[in-house]
Amino acid sequence: MFRGYHAVFITLFAVACSKLEPAAPAEDSLLDGPVEGLSNEEHLRFLRGDVAFNDEVFHADNGLGPVFVATRCGSCHAGDGPGHPSTTLTRFGQSDANGNTYLDQGGPQVQHRAVPGVAPEVLPDNAPSARFLPPLNTGLGFLDAVSDADLLAWADEHDADGDGISGRPNWVERKTYSPLRADAVEQAGQVIGRFGRKGAVYDLLQQTANAYNQDIGVVSQFEPIDPYTHEEQDPEIAAATVHDVVFYLRTLKAPIQRDKDNPDVIAGEAVFHTIGCGNCHRAELRTGPSPIAALAHRDFRPFTDLLLHDMGPGLDDGYTEGSASSAEWRTPALWGLGLFPDSQGGTYFLLHDGRAHSIAEAIDLHGGEGQAARDAYQALPASDRDKLLRFLQSL
């Protein structure tokens, strides 16, 4: 009797001690972490941004809201991956390229949460709206460093090549605080947007200042109008912190492909290009010059052309931003796709509002310019379809 009892104790002890400290997960299984080749100084700045992005929690006493959607960047971008339906944003008030007509009614974003004692915002009746699921944040520095000229070279607004695909950039107004890119191409005083699901955001500074303001209710010198009072307020966050977060976003590593040499994965990528997925989800991109050496003149494989495509009536929610139509969405990068569930609570939430629960379902919902590729995908023999999915999972 004694023996059995003590044996349990001793076994427990031995088993527990055998694996003393947990091993690091493989680098290619994580979305977060810095790009390789940063200097020590850059590491320090990355860490400062990391803390501000992931650990700095806003609450009623340090600037949260009073109306808001979440309390810190990291709660919507867990592990720098894509988000979950509990972290979606609702935008409203614009149905065509003529601008947002609901700015006086709290547009363009609903702050549907509020600190205790304050009433949150509600979506005005009949306002055109769409829900946006947070996209992944990794590798953004690479996308940021692609030249405007490249984007314009890939654009084919009037489908001159007759392949049914007519990508075009989203021409947007530049915020005065966003510096013009060195190689910027302007058109009628407008610049090319490349961030956000509609591609309506010019650079990572605008994205970050806007996120603090609209998502967390924290005003900065860049975006000083409080979304609750609609009045200008003193900054609730230092400009230096906003810049550190921008630096962090820029220097997040690009997701690393797994099983690269697996024959099915290689065959799957060939299928991907054959059926035309790669016409929008462009594999090979190259960065131009960058003040961050690790980002300058690099080839990388994000699987996006950063352009807008009309995805058909199924994905048309009636809401838009910038000069995009409501059916147009910026091609999302597909890198990191296989790791999405690790930041989405174990399941897939794909497409702009997370309506697709698997990769296959996301493909099935492609319409408009994506229709031909979708039809080709659906016509594939099962084994090719499996290889394609295998490839997408490896990203």
Place this chain on the structure above:
Amino acid sequence: MKHALALLFALCVGAAAAQIDSTLLVSPPAPDSTRTPALNMDAVYNRPFLTFDKIPVSLGGYVEAKVQHLGTDGVNDGTSFALQRMTLFVASSIHRRIKFLSEIELEEGGKEIAIEFAALDLEFHPLLNLRGGIVMNPIGAFNQNHDGPKWEFNDRPLMAVRMLPATWSNVGFGVFGKRSSGPWTFGYEAYLTNGFDASIIGNSEDRTSLPAAKRNAERFTESSNGMPLTTAKVAVRHQRFGEIGISTMGGVYNQFQVDGLVLDKRRRVDVIAIDVNTGIKPWGTSLIGEWAWVMVDVPATYTQQYGSAQRGGFLDIVQPLYKGTILGFADAVLNLAVRGEYVDWNVGTFRETNTRIGDEVWAIAPAISFRPVPGTVLRLNYRHERAVDVLGNPPSVTGGLQFGISSYF
């Protein structure tokens, strides 16, 4: 290996009492009612004290220090030493039935100084004592019975310190009493004190956190909203089977009005806890556990990051392997112990997906402890902890060794 196991088995035969045996301590200034067997509520008296013959004051205290090497997901912060806390007790018998007791804690090398307990006890009858001052709210057992040397683990239970906010003390008044009959002892406590504030749902933890309210030291001079926190506990002990306690604590936490102007509705926080302290007599094993539920009225329009319910607990199993002379200490005890613990910081489901909200932590800590004398413990723990974020993504895993000492002085 075989020999080592055989030796361990052999050692077990001499098994005896595991956790600190209060009867071996220098006698503290006990109120008359504590002549009955000790319950968790007696922990404040159940400590060794220095007594002076000429003056009616006794002094005591304990110290707790550790060194650890822990890693999380392959990243470790190296070896780190910590003086977790040094606590001083000052007690005085003003009269046979009027006592003063205090506990002043210096945490993290003196960075935090807290009066954890400073109360005057007045006995009218063993079943009716009045206590006033800074009291430890009797929620669960650990909050009152938290002295480092009493435990076989270097860390305090997560549930006790990070869910219930041990050590949680407040200014207030209350009554307590105790009665024994045959093998049974019954005790109760009930206090009205200052309480929580709105930081429990707005803090840097980004989750409902009762301990967040501890940062507000003003609670020792003024209530945050004028609404007292009620804490009450009943406990019974049977000589053979041990002790079980049930306690509740609750009150309004938010500042619902200022200068007579209404700002919000009154929002409550409520806690229910069950604590058990028992053993397997023939083996000398002791089992100490606690489980608690926290319920908070979080506005529906606030973020789901802050849960309206939490639950969690711990169970310590302590098995004496050997009792006798070790290294010249005649009453030394060598224990093998294990602690299992769990906290769900956010019980519920997401409104958007109707799936379970994560934000949970599990830990297991096997330990060896050596008590040369009952009031001094050297302990070696291995700790393995898994924490899941609010969305339920793959856990971050922490593990490593901790070695520490704790002793009354």
